[in-house]
Structures are given as C-alpha cells and as structure tokens.
Amino acid sequence: MALIIDGVAVAKKLRSELAAQIAAEKLAPGLAVVIVGEDPASQVYVRNKARAAEETGITSWTHRLPADATQEQLLALVAQLNNDGAVHGILVQLPLPKHIDAQTIIAAIDPDKDVDGFHPVNAGRLSLGLPCFVPCTPQGCMILLREAVTKTAGKRALVVGRSNIVGKPVAQLLLQADCTVTIAHSRTHDLVAECRSADILIAAIGKPEFVKGDWVKEGAVVIDVGINRVANPENPEKGKLVGDVEFAAAAERAAAITPVPGGVGPMTIACLLKNTVQSARMRI
Ligand code: NDP
Numbered sequence: 001m002a003l004i005i006d007g008v009a010v011a012k013k014l015r016s017e018l019a020a021q022i023a024a025e026k027l028a029p030g031l032a033v034v035i036v037g038e039d040p041a042s043q044v045y046v047r048n049k050a051r052a053a054e055e056t057g058i059t060s061w062t063h064r065l066p067a068d069a070t071q072e073q074l075l076a077l078v079a080q081l082n083n084d085g086a087v088h089g090i091l092v093q094l095p096l097p098k099h100i101d102a103q104t105i106i107a108a109i110d111p112d113k114d115v116d117g118f119h120p121v122n123a124g125r126l127s128l129g130l131p132c133f134v135p136c137t138p139q140g141c142m143i144l145l146r147e148a149v150t151k152t153a154g155k156r157a158l159v160v161g162r163s164n165i166v167g168k169p170v171a172q173l174l175l176q177a178d179c180t181v182t183i184a185h186s187r188t189h190d191l192v193a194e195c196r197s198a199d200i201l202i203a204a205i206g207k208p209e210f211v212k213g214d215w216v217k218e219g220a221v222v223i224d225v226g227i228n229r230v231a232n233p234e235n236p237e238k239g240k241l242v243g244d245v246e247f248a249a250a251a252e253r254a255a256a257i258t259p260v261p262g263g264v265g266p267m268t269i270a271c272l273l274k275n276t277v278q279s280a281r282m283r284i
Contacts, residue, residue, distance in 0.1 A: 011266035
C-alpha cells in the first residue's frame with residue numbers, strides 16, 4: 001500500500017513557516033485578488049485564498065467586478081494595483097468572461113507582482129532556469145513529490161497534460177530536478193505504455209479517474225492534480241471530488257500517491273502565499 005502524501009499537513013506546515021518568516025522579517029505582504037463575474041467555483045477559490053492569506057499574516061484585498069465589466073475596466077484596475085506600493089501580489093482569478101482576453105490581462109500585470117507566475121516574463125524565466133515566480137500548482141506538486149522522493153535525478157517523469165498553468169511548468173520543474181521528462185497529451189499514442197514506464201507520474205488532465213490503477217508502474221510516485229466533481233449517491237446535491245487517477249487501484253501499486261481532495265489542492269494556495277511573501281521580500 002502506497003504512502004498517502006498528506007497535502008493538507010504539508011500546506012499547513014508551509015503556511016506556518018511563512019507566518020513565522022513574516023513576523024521575524026517584519027514583512028507586510030499584500031495580495032490583491034481580482035474576480036470578474038459570479039462563477040461559483042471561482043467565488044469559493046477567491047474566498048479561500050483571502051482567508052488563507054489573512055490567517056498567514058498577509059493583507060488581502062478582493063476586487064469584484066461585474067460579469068459585464070469591460071476589458072478596459074479590468075486593465076485600469078490592474079494598472080492601479082501595479083502602481084500600489086502596498087500590493088506585492090496580483091492575482092486575476094481565471095477563467096475570465098469570454099469577452100475579456102485572459103492573455104492580454106496577464107501580460108498587463110507587473111511581472112514583479114505576478115504571484116501566479118503566468119506572465120510571459122515569468123514563464124520565460126522559468127524555462128531558462130532563472131529566478132521567477134513559479135506557478136503555484138506546479139510548485140506544490142514538486143514540494144509533495146519531495147515528500148516521497150529525495151533523489152529525482154535520472155528518474156523517468158511523465159506529465160499527462162500540457163496546459164500553461166500546470167502541465168508545461170511542472171515539466172520544466174521536473175527537468176530542473178534532473179528527471180528525464182515526457183509530456184503526454186490528447187494526441188499521445190499509447191498513453192498506457194508511457195504511464196507504465198514512469199517512475200514519477202503527474203496527472204493534470206481534468207478527467208475523473210482517467211489514469212487506471214494498472215497503468216501505474218510498481219513503486220512509482222503519483223501526483224494527481226485533477227479536481228473533478230462526480231455524482232455521489234450518498235450526497236446527490238454536492239457529489240464528490242475525485243482526481244484524474246483511479247486512486248484506490250493506483251495506491252495498490254504506487255510507492256506514494258496524493259489523494260483528492262487533500263493532495264495538490266491545498267498546496268496551490270500555500271504556494272500562492274509563498275510567492276506573495278517572496279514578492280514582499282524583494283521590495284524591502
Ligand atoms: P486543461 O484542460 O487546460 O488541460 C488538460 C490537458 O489534459 C490538456 O493538455 C489535454 O491535452 C490533456 N488531455 C485531455 N484529454 C486527454 C487524454 N485523453 N489523454 C491524454 N491527455 C489528455 O486543464 P488544466 O491543466 O488547467 O487542469 C487539469 C486538471 O487539474 C483539472 O482537473 C483541473 O481542475 C485541475 N487543477 C487543479 C489545481 C489544483 O489546485 N489542484 C489547479 C489547476 C488545475 P491537449 O492539450 O492535447 O488537449
């Protein structure tokens with residue numbers, strides 16, 4: 001039976017380390033979160049981010065714009081936050097309404113306040129191995145991976161998914177950790193064989209329990225990024241959350257695995273706070 005990597009505990013430890021650093025270094029980090037529209041999942045994420053920030057000693061401001069706000073209005077708010085010295089981190093919650101171009105908004109954020117690490121400057125710096133804001137979910141994946149593997153050099157790592165926010169940056173981080181990295185996606189031939197040869201398997205697909213337990217190599221470490229809500233007869237209203245990996249069967253073969261919920265999810269917010277503290281420190 002695999003080691004179940006406890007993302008809740010690791011995230012809690014990271015948040016308390018950040019709180020201690022903020023106090024010891026007399027930092028006054030500030031995080032501005034911008035949300036456009038009423039998407040219920042985004043509302044929950046934004047509330048959770050604001051609460052976690054406050055609990056860690058980070059001042060947070062939530063800016064709410066209506067769903068019909070124009071791109072110009074959002075750009076004006078971003079410009080205002082770029083120029084606000086109390087704001088060290090700016091996060092624009094995605095997805096944005098269709099009439100707003102997310103790339104234009106991300107590119108307008110000051111790269112030195114881009115605590116999501118999505119700005120082209122930070123993405124470029126990451127790929128060059130230069131200091132940057134590392135995107136939060138990939139950063140969280142790597143911290144959890146290190147809970148289970150100390151020596152990553154030479155390991156075969158497979159990332160399933162090639163999104164800009166998870167797949168590509170986590171692949172960069174695995175490369176920096178000296179893994180031999182493969183990125184799989186919807187056009188990959190024989191995904192099963194790719195999975196079966198991976199010492200480290202990172203699933204960021206967005207399809208419930210897509211990676212079957214018997215695709216997992218014996219002794220592999222599995223990091224499941226997926227968050228999928230599926231039907232639950234025991235709770236028809238809420239359903240339940242599952243990852244992209246068939247957890248129980250995969251745990252029979254893996255050396256270590258992250259659960260969903262309670263794995264990568266909590267790490268994403270903790271790493272956002274870490275990036276905000278890093279930004280505040282850069283400005284002393
Ligand atoms: P995207 O939809 O942007 O990307 C999904 C990727 O999966 C794509 O690259 C796609 O390939 C690939 N894919 C889809 N179908 C297949 C298939 N049949 N075989 C192989 N690859 C496939 O998703 P995200 O990266 O944004 O998110 C992935 C998951 O992670 C989601 O469940 C999301 O909710 C979750 N997530 C969790 C976070 C957390 O905090 N834990 C944070 C962010 C995301 P192609 O490019 O060819 O279409």
